[in-house]
Amino acid sequence: MEVNHALIDKLSLLARLDIKPAEKEKLRTDLEQMIGFIEKLQELDTTGIEPLMHLTEEINVLRADEVKGSVAIDAALQNARLKKDRFFMVPKVIKK
Template sequence: MLVDDALIDKLSRLSMLEFDAAEREEIKADLEKMIGFVDKLKELDTTGVEPLLHMAGEVNVLREDVPGGMLTQAEALQNAPLHNEAFFLVPKVIKKDEA
């Protein structure tokens, strides 16, 4: 994979970050090192090696689901920074298109 200015520009747009010239060169060098490392791993013979799905041998180790006490509505609301008598109050996050 070629790491060039076009790739850095695309990554900059996708990540919504701006880089100065020195940062761009540093990012380019880092990406080339990462891609080189992955290419080096492709040279390994993995015949007969099972894929690693989990870091530990145990899968889905869950605790027993034990029901506990419930909070009252007043207890649930007592530490909320904004609330009325019945609900949490949160900032509006959905904006309507004004077309």
């Protein structure tokens, strides 16, 4: 696959990246090298080799889904610096 400046321009547009002209040549050579590695891997004969989905044979090891008691509201709010009625008050983190 040929990596040219038109391809880099298209990729930068799709990724919404502002790539400076000085960086384009370096990026082009890096992409060519990466694609070369992938093409080299495609030359391997993988006939008879089962695809690897996971590194180990283990499947999801999860705890049992059991209903347990929770902390009472008064106990949870006991050490709260700011509270209002039954709720914690925290500084606003989302700007409008």
